[in-house]
Amino acid sequence: NILVFVGDFSQVKLTDFGSTRRSGQLLRKGDDLWLPYSSPELCQVLSSEGYHAHPASDAWSLGIVLFVCLTGEVPWQKADPRDPRFGQEFVPWQKRKSTRQPKTFSNFTPRFLRLMRRLLEPKQDL
Numbered sequence: 001n002i003l004v005f006v007g008d009f010s011q012v013k014l015t016d017f018g019s020t021r022r023s024g025q026l027l028r029k030g031d032d033l034w035l036p037y038s039s040p041e042l043c044q045v046l047s048s049e050g051y052h053a054h055p056a057s058d059a060w061s062l063g064i065v066l067f068v069c070l071t072g073e074v075p076w077q078k079a080d081p082r083d084p085r086f087g088q089e090f091v092p093w094q095k096r097k098s099t100r101q102p103k104t105f106s107n108f109t110p111r112f113l114r115l116m117r118r119l120l121e122p123k124q125d126l
Contacts, residue, residue, distance in 0.1 A: 002065065009069065021053040036074035037064045040086075040122045043079050056123035063119030067104075075104050079122075094120065 005011035021027060028050055035043060039060035045051045060079075067075050081087035085104060092098035093105075094117060105113060 023053055023055055025053045026050050027053055035078040036076065037061050038079060040079040054123070059119050063116055066119070067116070071104065075102070
């Protein structure tokens, strides 16, 4: 959770409202999962199905938070192959099957793009 106190982001606090879990803890996917911030692995988990807490999911969410802070929008509605901005633009670029950069990532520096590629890398072992 990020609390923004000034519109120019000069006063920001990171907080926890009780959702912190130990790595490896079994969790249930509920309706409170916000899809634009969820990794592809979490999006694939069926409702009320269990999954294990993993730091890779936090890295994914951090990448999305950085994206939102810099652009004011989410990069996609859901990290799902059926979402055009994710499945048709981001995934081929992420897997280096295409050199075509996603439109929503076009204003970033090469250094920041490398960071985003690392943070937003799907982890199949969750």
